[in-house]
Structure formats: structure tokens, C-alpha cells
Amino acid sequence: MELPHKFESLIKRSMPETVLQWQPFGRTKKKVLWVEGRFLLEISRVLRDDPEHCLDWLENLSVMDVEGALVLTYFLRSTQTQSSFLLRVSLAPMKPEDSVETFSIASIWPMGRRMELEASELFGIQFIGNHRETALILSEDPKGFPQRKGYRR
């Protein structure tokens, strides 16, 4: 069950300044909410705490490299209503080899902790509030971020 319109009105009502764009998601009727990175935590809390929709579960965090910008898609769902929602932020490194920073949502959706750490390692994203002590996937320093498009072994 997807309820983009209800979410649209919720966001419009509570924090209209955060919205960069509502974009359709593929062929579905779903819409992706693009927000500025600085509003990520705030809007995440609103989405989780809204009593009507209660998006209490982060199903997936997918990162992709789109022409040098890193696009993070958060696939959210409610365990009570089974409705789902897509939240997106994009991060642009100053130089292609630089890492980028964004807020960690692990305090809101704890199941996202490992997903963030994987993305941190593979894409060079530092999640503020979710620091990686040891490597999860890459056994040695790959000198770069292997999942970015420009990575060369």
C-alpha cells in the first residue's frame, strides 16, 4: 500500500521548507521525496513519529553514483499499516576522490546501522553519529571507494 498524497500533505503541513522535489519512482504510483541533507534527521523523525503512518522500519538504504553525485534512497515502511515511502538525499563530493558527510539515521531506524556502514566503506560517505571502527567488507584499504563509478583497481 503506497500513500504518497497523504505524506505530501503531512510534509507540506509540518515542514514545507525541506522539500526539494517530489519525483515519481519508476513506473509505480509511488513518489520519492527529495530533501536537502541538512533536513534529513528532522524529516526522518516526522515520518517515524507521525501517528497515522508510523514509518517505523527502514527496509533498505540504497546508494548510487549519478554523474559524480551520491544519491541515497531510504526505503521506509510501516510495520503497522504496511505502507511504504521513499526518501532521497544527494551528496556531492568537492573532488571525485573526496568522501562526503551526512547525518546518520541509525538513531531513528537502528536497523540502518549496518547499511550505513556498508555504504560508508563502498561509497566514502561519513555518517555523522555512526562511526565505523573496522572494515566490514573490504579486507584491506582499497585506496578509493570501489562502488563509485570512477573507481579503478
Added chain:
Amino acid sequence: MMDAVSECIDTDLTSWKIGPYHGALPGPIQVHMELDGEIIVSAKVETGFLHRGLEKELELHSWQVAMVYVDHLDPEGAAFAEQVLCLAVEEIGDIFVPPRACTIRVIVQELSRISVHLNYMARLARSVGADTVIHYILRDREKILDLFELLCGARFSLNYFRFGGVRSDMTEGFVERIFELCDLLKVRLKEYNDLFSFNLAFLERAAALGILSMEMAFRHGVTGPNARAVGISFDVRKTHPYSGYAELDFNIPTGGGTGKTSGGVYERFILRIREIEQSVEILRQAAEKITPGAYLDPKWERNPSIPSGEAYSRVESARGLLGCHVVSDGGAVPNRIQFRPPSIGLIEVFPQLIGGTRIEDLPVVLASLDISISEIDR
């Protein structure tokens, strides 16, 4: 009875690590433990030993190669990865899948689910030293691998699903052998129960071991049989039906009583036996309803051109929710294929489950969770 912690002698903690290659482990991981005598005080898991750069490789090869390579996400349950990728790509390309192909896909997935669960039972039996039942379980699992071979020539990495259907039609005698297998498994499940499930030594050891609470399962994103064993009744086949599951009549077994032993090794084990029963039911219905017709749209067989777009698909693999985000820019290779494997929550929750247990229980708890290292490291 004296509990494990009160038996400890006052000594310093010792550090111990096992792995990455060890018979007690489900795959190449390293477990770092602090021990107080034989009691595990704390544990950390190191992963990454099986990283193959799967998602990166998928971006470097054609769509057809992606379909083949995706088997290696979790070779034991290859059909699920094939299905989840097909669903996403078929949504992007608006590709029609003939009903016959949908039913064949359901049959292959349920056979895979039974095969994974049987292997799980064998691993769990081995971890507690119940060697007799292992031979019976593996003998019956071989029959499923024989069926895969009869269907597509491969026993393990099937490489059978295609965008728009499946690679080849069912071979002669396949449906009849599905019915035979269903009848056989009904008898065999009773045998497994007599030999192993209701064995008092196993029951007493496993009931209160590795207790996973509903709250822990939720916090770490645990799905599948391990979550259902604590009462979380989420199953993608019911909440987001795909490939014709909506037309089949089956139940989602859940556990999670209120007793002290709820959510332990034994409950996870029993739930899988109940899932096999349901899979047998699904298999029988699917085999009965299969209709003649096309198994693949030929225009998608060679050089499929996938338009630009994106999709997110999910299936219920034998281990839980398997998600797949696919992005296409209209080119010959995928722009991005990302997986959300079910084992990701299990590897997070595992160190908490073994804290306070004895070292000899480590393999039992690990086997009871059925973690696929292949899909975690991918």
C-alpha cells in the same frame, strides 16, 4: 540447577577468536570473543572474507550476464536472487511474464526454500551431534537437487530465470515427480520429528538457548523465519504477492508464545519444519494449476534492451526479505543493482544472542540463525 554464570571461577577474562575458516561457522567470518572460563562474555564478528564485489561486477556486464551472476548472491537459494532481479527489471521494462512461467518460478522457489530449510536442519543437527538424522535429511534434499537437474541441468547455481519467463520449459515427468516429492516429504517430516525434533536432549538444550526477542528482531531488521519465530508475521508472499502467490492458499506459520523459551533455537527450528509443510502445500497447488502456454517471451531472450528507469522489488527468500533496487540508464549494462539481503540483520543480532552462553553453544546458535555469509559479503 546451578546456572552458567554462577559456576564461573573468578579469573581474568581471556580473548579468543575463531575463524575465518572453522567447522562451527556458517561461512568465512571471524568471531572475537571475551571468555570467562567457558562463558562467552562478549563477542564481535568480523566479516568481509567472502567479498567478491558482486554489485560492482553487475554494473560492468550486460543484463544477461547479471542474470547469471546474481546466483552467487546466495548460491544455496539462487532462485530467490534470480526472481528478485527479474521482478525489478520486468517492472522497468514493462515485460510481460506468461502465467506458465510464473507458476514454474513459484515451484522452483518453493523447492529452493525446502532445500535451504533441509540443509538448515542438517547443520543444526550436526551442531548438536545428532548425526543419524543428517543422513536422512540430506538424502531427501538430494531429491530436490535431482529435480533441479531434471528441470534445467544444474543442481545448484540454477541460471534458470530470464527476464520475461524462464530459460526452458518443464521437462517430461517433472510435475509427476513434484507430486511424488510432496507425498514423500509428508512422511519424512514425521520421521525427522521422531528422530530429532522431539528428542528430549535436543529439546532441553535448544529451548532456552539464543533467545531472540521481538524487540531485538525489530531493532535489527530481522525478517523471515527467525522473525516469524518470535511472532512477527511479515512475509512478502502475503504482504506484497508476486509471481502468482496471491492465487495460492497457504498460511504463514508464526511462533512467539509468551513463555521464557520463546524465540530460542528450538522455536526457530520448529518454525522451519512448519514452513516446509506450507511449501509442500504451495508446491502441490502450483503443480495442479500449471497451464499450457509460453514459458518465455522470445523477444527478451537475446539482447534485451532495458529502458531507462528504476524499480525496487522484494521477495521472500528462505532467509527473509530480499530486496533489490535496480537502476537502468537505457544502456547495455545495468547502472546500479543493489541488494538488501535478509542476513544483514542476523549478523548484527548474533553477538547479542551468544553473550552469556557457553562456548559449546556458539555453533548451535549460529546454525539456528541460518546466516548466509555469501549474501552479507557479496
